Amino acid sequence: MKKNRLGKSDLQVTELGLGCMSLGTDKAHAQKIIEAALDEGINYFDTADLYDFGVNEEIVGKSLKQVRDQVIIATKVGNRWNEQKDGWRWDPSKHYIKEAVKQNLKRLETDYIDLYQLHGGTIEDNIDETIEAFEELQAEGFIRYYGISSIRPNVIREYAKKSNIVSVMMQYSILDRNPEEKVLPFLHEQQISVVTRGSVAKGLLSEKALEKASPSGYLEHSYDELQQIITELQEKVADSRPLTEVALRYNLANPAVASVIVGASSIGQLQENVKAVNSAPLTKEEVALIQKIARAHTYPAHR
Known part of the structure; x- marks a missing residue:
């Protein structure tokens, strides 16, 4: 599988990364999927401390322990579970990040994290303090590189201007072309890679297509618009290849995109x-x- 350089780092990530959130908590089943991903040449595995109260990180760490030096593990921080484990709050403070990474490392059974990502962020955060935490963790050898997971243009610009992020994870698909307006060209110019999620739009851009559609539509698209777009895509673009193929290759057609992160439950x-x-x-x-069939929208906020 083709690999792309992640930003200005020396990480070479496969064009398909395994989104581990959908693996579930059956450890044997999850491990089989991870092993199958390795067999297919995938080297990029994305998890987060938020997934299944950290159990997801434990599964990923144990499954990849024997091939640790051959893979790239990305995880996330910033969402802090409460004591009852029935909710969480946002905490991008330096103190929390530097304490949380110890638990990330423990669950992942590793000495270092290849890509440590801030799991969200707002323009009201103390961004300088957050960056300081990541820079110190990098200097201390706990993480190799860091990035953010965000769809907010104003937050992304701040980190691009002030920090050494190598990547931004964001939702992007044929049905969600918002990032094309400002974010993708800007990040490509800054040599910061984009890692995408949601590329099949909750199954709408798969062979199940409209079976997955809600009567209320998807994002800015009404159900009638979805029906028209998906039908046109199937007739004019996906007539000779599966719709999933069209969806994933559309993301990778953008020069800013280094990898698409897609989950798999089987x-x-x-x-x-x-x-x-x-x-x-x-x-x-x-x-x-495709761009003629599926019109682009713009971000209404966080500009």
Whole structure:
């Protein structure tokens, strides 16, 4: 599988990363999916302390322990569970991040994290303090590189200006082209890679398509708009290749995107995603046609 450099780092990530959130808590089943991902050549695994109260990190760490030097583990920090474990609060403070990383490392059974990501963020945060925490963790050897997970243009600009982030994880798909307006061109110019999630739009851009549609639609699209867009995509672009393939290759057609992070709840689903990413890139004509079919929207806030 093709690999791309993540920002200005020396991390080479596969074009498909395994989003581990959907693995569940059945450790044996989850491990089989992770092992299948390794067999398919995937080297990039994305988790977070928030997933299943940290159990997800434990599963990922144990499953990858024997191949630790061959893989890239990305996890996230900033959402702090309460004592009852029935809710969490946002805490991007330096004190919390530097304490939380110890638990991340313990659950992952590793001495270092390849990519440590802030799991959100607002413009009201003490961004300088947060950056200081990540810089110190990097200097101390606990993390190799850091990034943020955010869809907010104003937050992304601040981190791009003030920090050494190598990546931004964000939602991006044919049905959510908001990042194309300002964020993707800006990050590409800054040599900060984008790692995408939500590329199949909750299954709408898969073979199940409209079976997954809500009567209220998806984001800014009404149900009728979805029906029209998906039908046109199937007839004009996905006539010779699966819709999932079109969706994942559309993300990778943008020069800012280094990898698409996709979850899998079965080995079969994982293999379908691998086949989609390993397929031929979209032509310029196909990309233009997709953009004509699925209109772009703009961010209404956080500008």
